[in-house]
Amino acid sequence: MRLRPRLRVLRNRSRESPWTLSILGSLIGLVLGFLLGAETGAHIPHILIGVALGTTLEQARTIFIAILAVEITALSIVFSLSLLAVQSAAAQYSPRLISSYLRDPAGRTVLPTFVTTCVFCVVASARIGLSDELGVAPRPALTLAIVLIFASGAALLVELARTILVIRIESVAIWVTRRTRKTIRAMAHLRGERSGTPVPVSATATPLRAQGSGYVMGVDDEILLSSAKKHGLRVWIERAIGEGIVEGSVVGWAEPIGPGAAVSEERAAALADAVLLDRWRDQDTDVSLGLRQLVDVAVRALSAAVNDPYSAIVAIDHLSELLVDLAGRKLGDRVLRDDDGRPRVVIREPSFGDYLFLATDEISRYGAAEPTVAVRLLRMAEEAGEAASSDADKQSAAAITERILYLSEAATTGGSGLERVRAATMEARRKILEKTTPGPRSKLCL
Structure with a gap:
């Protein structure tokens, strides 16, 4: 390397x-x-x-x-x-x-x-x-x-x-948000085009096995592309930045383009070595780490030991800022092509739906019984869905609102709080899936 x-x-x-x-x-x-x-x-x-x-x-x-x-x-x-x-x-x-x-x-x-x-x-x-x-x-x-x-x-x-x-929770949230937005801006300059549709892996592809254990902190795309062009290969990297892997596990696949010899063990090891590992996650390249930190803050605030819904709402406010930033960018797998325009290297990266699920899944489960938290989550999904540019991303945001409502209904027996969550769900879906028009005033989320 x-x-x-x-x-x-x-x-x-x-x-x-x-x-x-x-x-x-x-x-x-x-x-x-x-x-x-x-x-x-x-x-x-x-x-x-x-x-x-x-x-x-x-x-x-x-x-x-x-x-x-x-x-x-x-x-x-x-x-x-x-x-x-x-x-x-x-x-x-x-x-x-x-x-x-x-x-x-x-x-x-x-x-x-x-x-x-x-x-x-x-x-x-x-x-x-x-x-x-x-x-x-x-x-x-x-x-x-x-x-x-x-x-x-x-x-x-x-x-x-x-x-x-x-x-101070506000200072911590601002600190994490600023650093994560800096990482998001750096991510936009990565080499390759974004593909919303995954490039399928051939059933005859040779597995690339990790040469060590740790967290993925990056991929040496220049080595992968030059090696793929030199040896007539197509390479898939299946592990995204921030994922933990164990030595010997499959991190990707490689296969010859057209008739040719199978990928040798030495070549497969060299390709797998292009996946950079470290003992911990890298905040300079890992956008999901910033989201994870804010999610952890919210979940800890919603625990029975702390029971501080407002701190959770502060974390959700900053998660919403990050999701809106991500919604306006091209996300998904990176595809590197050769001089003839053929895809040579496909590097797995999170989609908008992946980031949205990370930001809402745990908070919606632990905060399902707290209507104020559920309503703020719905508004976050609404803001992210409105900022999304593709129909698939809007559908992902709409699906999240249904999940939040389902968890809230399962965690509560009724009352004005649940009715407020239902009304917020309808309002969020309307704004996400339809053209934004003036409607009934939504409840404040303070």
């Missing part, structure tokens, strides 16, 4: 790890502490000498030790805030939010800032201890240490703001 996809996997793993930038920060602190620790100005640019603090060696060591003590104390506060945020995100909303929290660009700079400052102070203090200089002299290292301690204070405020963010 080409180097670029491999680097993409490594980049994804490094962004999930909180230690990558911390190790880099410790190296920077080590180098700066070694270079500036014993310097008094002989080899330092004049502009830095002008702002350097003038102290004796003993005073410099005392200041470094004091800064180090402050940094260690502040670092313990940062760890406490981080643990609080992770616990809140996992317990109150969804464990799948933890990876997004760890990959937040603002948060990934907090720990490295403290590590850089601590290592710099330790190394600079040790370097000063090796000097035999007497008297007062400018110490550029002290000036840099003071700058770093201000940077650490700013990092502490950033961590405090992030902790407050994950406590």
Whole structure:
């Protein structure tokens, strides 16, 4: 496989790890502490000498030790805030939010800032201890240490703001929605045309078996297309981004076009290796992960332990925003063609109906007994159905409204709440399947 996809996997793993930038920060602190620790100005640019603090060696060591003590104390506060945020995100909303929290660009700079400052102070203090200089002299290292301690204070405020963010449901929903919409926009630039009708797989096709276990984070379509053209093949990839697979399971199929030899085991393994796997789902390529996170928030809010229908409605509001965005785009399998226009590679991707089912299935089952939640789900299906451009997508949205009504009728025995759900179902189907015209005012969903 080409180097670029491999680097993409490594980049994804490094962004999930909180230690990558911390190790880099410790190296920077080590180098700066070694270079500036014993310097008094002989080899330092004049502009830095002008702002350097003038102290004796003993005073410099005392200041470094004091800064180090402050940094260690502040670092313990940062760890406490981080643990609080992770616990809140996992317990109150969804464990799948933890990876997004760890990959937040603002948060990934907090720990490295403290590590850089601590290592710099330790190394600079040790370097000063090796000097035999007497008297007062400018110490550029002290000036840099003071700058770093201000940077650490700013990092502490950033961590405090992030902790407050994950406590509010509205902030979490906005955060997930913005990131998912960015992924949706990136998805529109993927190579190939979209096919609403699946390209059938031949009964004589050779299975492509996974070379490892994990989650699909992408497909190297260039490798697949070039290999298919070179060896006269047609390739189907049956696993979509975000799906979990086990080593040895079938991820696709391949067959020769026209008369020719069967696909060899080596060729099948090389084609299967073009399906990129990782230990966790990739939020930069996986649209369904963002939907799943919002669904988890809604389901957790509807559980008996939490019983917070309004939080579920907030999550549904943002799911509706994402579905409307998806409804206006071409979705479905990607088809890559050769120079003669023949389909060579078919890559499985979710359709609008798949996204709509993901966004409504679990919430409609767990919130069936709550009329307010059911009505908001119906309005979400209505908004998505009105935005859909194809008749098939509109039919999918209409079918979802019938399912929501069925579950609500099964979960409740009647009353004004159920009548409200029935009225909302009729209104949603009318707007989805017919031309939108003024009708009776619908009930508010607040």
